[in-house]
Amino acid sequence: MLTVEFQAKVENGIILIPEEYKKELTNANFVKVTVNKQSEKKAKEVDIMDELAQNPIEVPGVRSISREQMHER
Numbered sequence: 402m403l404t405v406e407f408q409a410k411v412e413n414g415i416i417l418i419p420e421e422y423k424k425e426l427t428n429a430n431f432v433k434v435t436v437n438k439q440s441e442k443k444a445k446e447v448d449i450m451d452e453l454a455q456n457p458i459e460v461p462g463v464r465s466i467s468r469e470q471m472h473e474r
Contacts, residue, residue: 403425410417416434418426426432 405422407419407422
C-alpha cells in the first residue's frame with residue numbers, strides 16, 4: 402500500500418491532487434482519505450511562510466549569514 406500525505410485545496414467539494422501524485426493515483430480504484438480541515442486563515446499563513454522559505458526577500462543592507470557563523474562565539 403502506498404501512503405502519501407499532502408496539503409490540497411478543495412474546490413466545489415473536489416480535492417485537488419498535487420501534480421506529483423496524480424500519475425501514481427490515476428489508475429487507483431480505491432483510496433482511503435483522512436481529512437484534517439484547516440481554517441482558511443491558518444492555511445493562508447502556512448502558504449505565506451512556505452512561499453517565503455522558497456523565495457526569500459532580499460532586504461538592502463541586511464546580509465545573510467551561515468548557520469556556522471550564527472553559532473560562533
